[in-house]
Amino acid sequence: xxxxxxxxxxxxxxxxxxxxxxxxxxxxxxxxxxxxxxxxxxxxxxxxxxxxxxxxxxxxxxxxxxxxxxxxxxxxxxxxxxxxxxxxxxxxxxxxxxxxxxxxxxxxxxxxxxxxxxxxxxxxxxxxxxxxxxxxxxxxxxxxxxxxxxxxxxxxxxxxxxxxxxxxxxxxxxxxxxxxxxxxxxxxxx
Ligand SMILES: CC(C)(COP(=O)(O)OP(=O)(O)OC[C@H]1O[C@@H](n2cnc3c(N)ncnc32)[C@H](O)[C@@H]1OP(=O)(O)O)[C@@H](O)C(=O)NCCC(=O)NCCS
Numbered sequence: 001x002x003x004x005x006x007x008x009x010x011x012x013x014x015x016x017x018x019x020x021x022x023x024x025x026x027x028x029x030x031x032x033x034x035x036x037x038x039x040x041x042x043x044x045x046x047x048x049x050x051x052x053x054x055x056x057x058x059x060x061x062x063x064x065x066x067x068x069x070x071x072x073x074x075x076x077x078x079x080x081x082x083x084x085x086x087x088x089x090x091x092x093x094x095x096x097x098x099x100x101x102x103x104x105x106x107x108x109x110x111x112x113x114x115x116x117x118x119x120x121x122x123x124x125x126x127x128x129x130x131x132x133x134x135x136x137x138x139x140x141x142x143x144x145x146x147x148x149x150x151x152x153x154x155x156x157x158x159x160x161x162x163x164x165x166x167x168x169x170x171x172x173x174x175x176x177x178x179x180x181x182x183x184x185x186x187x188x189x190x
Contacts, residue, residue: 037120041128044080044094049073051091052080059111063182064146066171068109080109081128083121092116095125097132100166103139107151110143126154134190142187151186159187 044052052073059065073080076096083093095110107129112121133141142164143151152158164185 037124038127040083040086040121041081041093041124042084044077044082046074046077048080048082048084048091049077051084051089052082052094055091055094055111055113056109058114065109065111081125081132083112083116083125085116093121093125095129097129097141099136099138100164102137104164104166105133105136105138105141106164106166107141107143110145122150123154126151130188130190138190140187140189142185144183144185146183148184148186151188156186156188159185161185163187 049070053070056065056068060067076098079096079098081095081097082091084090085092090113092113093111093116096108097105098108099105107126110122110125110129112125130141142159143156144161144164145151148156148158161183
């Protein structure tokens, strides 16, 4: 069985692309949209949950990501996309699209392992989630983040948290930082 055809051709059982994308920054210092990097993004599987937990743990510790239980990850695994290291299958990138209504979804849990940052994987993950959002016919996506510059660079604009009460109901109540939230809201019209 092949993984969900979100982006690219790297489905379950098909193994990595014949020549794995090179994980490096272009000579001009940018990380332009790379169709080859996009082929590494695939739908997450239940078997990826331990890898998701390992990838997210350091960012949960720094407060950059919201803590998510094993139960929560398993229950909502279909929301997640991942990038697995071609060499050993380790999960080195992840992100989720959390749909709140027929109009609105949140990009959440976006993370790239430190030694794989800066080569375009974050962009590839985000673009895969935006493709999903467009395929669903959604009108707008938002993110609450301590890294707004990343999202602004990729077309999002600053927004007010109050525009997204769905988020407050879903996550903020169980967040350890609920009374001292330092996350910035950003949004993108699709
Ligand atoms: C944010 C994060 C996912 C970015 O991943 P990445 O793979 O390093 O990002 P990319 O290499 O795809 O970068 C894409 C563009 O964003 C820029 N960018 C990446 N991180 C940035 C940051 N922290 N501040 C400003 N710009 C940033 C890059 O320079 C690049 O721009 P360019 O193409 O014009 O050169 C990664 O730094 C991370 O995992 N951070 C910790 C977890 C976190 O904070 N997640 C966000 C919470 S939702």
